[in-house]
Amino acid sequence: DDAADWNLAAPAEFAKALLANRLRLAATAASPSSRVGHVTPSCLGGAAGSAISVLGNTKFACGVSASVVELSAAGTAAAAAGCHPLLAAGVVLNADLPPVCSRAFRPGPPSDLAQALTVQMSDALAQSGCLDAAQLTVGPRHRLQLHVDAVCLSADGSLPDACLLAVSAALANLCLPRLVVPADAGHDDSNSGPSVRSTAAADVGVRRCPSGEQFRPAVLRPGSAVICTSFVAIDNDQLLSVPDGREEALPGAAIVRVFTAGGGDLAVRVVSVQMVGEAASELVGRCCREAVERHAACLAGPLAR
Amino acid sequence: RNSQLPISDHVMPLDRYRNTALVDGIDVRALPLAGDCPAPASEGKQQQQQQQQHWFQRRLVQDTVGSGYVEFGDTKVLCSVHGPMEPKRSVLTDAGAEQSRAQLQVYYKLAPFASHQAGRVSYLPDETERRAASFLQDTLAPSLRLDRLPKSRIELHCLVLEDAGCCLATAVNCACLALVDAGLEMYDLVTAATVCRPVGATDWQLEVGDGSNSGGSSSVTLAYMRSLRQVAGMLVEAAEPLQPREVSAACRICEDPCKMTHSSLRQFLLDCLPADDRTAKIA
Numbered sequence: 152d153d154a155a156d157w158n159l160a161a162p163a164e165f166a167k168a169l170l171a172n173r174l175r176l177a178a179t180a181a182s183p184s185s186r187v188g189h190v191t192p193s194c195l196g197g198a199a200g201s202a203i204s205v206l207g208n209t210k211f212a213c214g215v216s217a218s219v220v221e222l223s224a225a226g227t228a229a230a231a232a233g234c235h236p237l238l239a240a241g242v243v244l245n246a247d248l249p250p251v252c253s254r255a256f257r258p259g260p261p262s263d264l265a266q267a268l269t270v271q272m273s274d275a276l277a278q279s280g281c282l283d284a285a286q287l288t289v290g291p292r293h294r295l296q297l298h299v300d301a302v303c304l305s306a307d308g309s310l311p312d313a314c315l316l317a318v319s320a321a322l323a324n325l326c327l328p329r330l331v332v333p334a335d336a337g338h339d340d341s342n343s344g345p346s347v348r349s350t351a352a353a354d355v356g357v358r359r360c361p362s363g364e365q366f367r368p369a370v371l372r373p374g375s376a377v378i379c380t381s382f383v384a385i386d387n388d389q390l391l392s393v394p395d396g397r398e399e400a401l402p403g404a405a406i407v408r409v410f411t412a413g414g415g416d417l418a419v420r421v422v423s424v425q426m427v428g429e430a431a432s433e434l435v436g437r438c439c440r441e442a443v444e445r446h447a448a449c450l451a452g453p454l455a456r
Numbered sequence: 457r458n459s460q461l462p463i464s465d466h467v468m469p470l471d472r473y474r475n476t477a478l479v480d481g482i483d484v485r486a487l488p489l490a491g492d493c494p495a496p497a498s499e500g501k502q503q504q505q506q507q508q509q510h511w512f513q514r515r516l517v518q519d520t521v522g523s524g525y526v527e528f529g530d531t532k533v534l535c536s537v538h539g540p541m542e543p544k545r546s547v548l549t550d551a552g553a554e555q556s557r558a559q560l561q562v563y564y565k566l567a568p569f570a571s572h573q574a575g576r577v578s579y580l581p582d583e584t585e586r587r588a589a590s591f592l593q594d595t596l597a598p599s600l601r602l603d604r605l606p607k608s609r610i611e612l613h614c615l616v617l618e619d620a621g622c623c624l625a626t627a628v629n630c631a632c633l634a635l636v637d638a639g640l641e642m643y644d645l646v647t648a649a650t651v652c653r654p655v656g657a658t659d660w661q662l663e664v665g666d667g668s669n670s671g672g673s674s675s676v677t678l679a680y681m682r683s684l685r686q687v688a689g690m691l692v693e694a695a696e697p698l699q700p701r702e703v704s705a706a707c708r709i710c711e712d713p714c715k716m717t718h719s720s721l722r723q724f725l726l727d728c729l730p731a732d733d734r735t736a737k738i739a
Binding site: 195196197198199201208209210212214215216217218219220221222234235238239243244245247249250251252253254255258260261266269273295296298300302304305306307327328330331333357358359360361396 | 473474475476477478479480481482483484485487488489490491516517518519520530532534535536538563565567568569570571572576579611613614615617618619620667
């Protein structure tokens, strides 16, 4: 009770006293496995691929929906010009922070943090080299388009970590009905530019296999994943991995987020490093090494297939 | 000069804050089967006759006053409560009335991947979601002791992760769990059930959460307070007008599932109490 009162009256001093004694109150500090996280795959029946990730008190639910698009050659080039590489590859990713996950988020259009999270996720996936866009091809004139929606259920720090964990697991568990492209499907409309196609099913020409057979497109290369590991650097001395919301808000702390990708036949590598605040280069190097180790632990643990 | 600008009659709400697809597509679930063969009769799940159980969980959301999570079959709903906070000022409400009781505001949203039907749910709220939020607000407000929290506002946020049928009733049960977890005083627990009548049928069937009998031509959702023996709310959705006796029959069918859910929820809340407090009687 005294500790709770002290935390309420002077949270910054309470946090400093804890750190001075090498103590952490974050749920992710309990054990190394809690810093890796836990994933429940294929748990949402409304989506073709789904996963719920739990990282400490932060929880994300990710669902993947698939649609078939008919693209003409001119339409593909014109539509892809100037847009994000992930969109050009046929993956539409959105991260949402609804009011249900925290009092900090209000109903209405997505907050700045949600939009930034979406951009972070999209850039990490696009730069990872783990996406295999060829798996989305359906016949010569059609392609699958994936809508990846990550919704936060509980926000308590390390949002990109939990979000990417759920996205990687959902893409790895994608299961779609087998599609058949009849020989006379599609139209020779190479002269037409990008346009909104009619939503009538007959125009697309693609059919589902009547036997109910399903297939699993390896959108993420087998055994690979894209992971984010967050760190909080305090006074260039202490490094807290996978911090919670209170640790991320510590005054004078620098937040370092390391995005790693790889696994299976691909070597695990650091894709990008994002930093808020100032941290010594040695500390950033240590963050990268620990992030690569955590990536391997995630592939062996919650993302093992 | 502005008056000369053309005004489109078909203005779709644009979502400028999120990524949107370059080209519109057709959901794979909406594609017809190859060979012009009709959809097999067993494409949907067979109707389950056994009673489905609710699965409750609380305190899932960290940064809220109270939260609840309910699974009924495959339907999954998460609710969280924020507040009490400063009330919203409105020129339409009486200043005295607005200060003497708390305001309850309910937000209801389906996740984009929640629907078992073909197609994604838009991020922008539609008419169905607004109607569900209004029903939740009208149903839960009478059961709360709002007079105990004057000059304040309580927000209830409801997120449906998977809608496999009986979604609105599950949302009522989840919202009640979240309100209790938030420590708000209530006259009684509010539980709900839904009955539906498929096209061409004459009898009402209890809607289950496995998608087997949802989407009928008519449905009645009843919210009931068992201890007070009062109906907290009722929502009738029908393509054609219903006779009063049909609605009464539907309500009678809903009553027993509501009572069973009330018992389950009450037992779950008792089990959550510390062992020393379990001997206290709850009205």
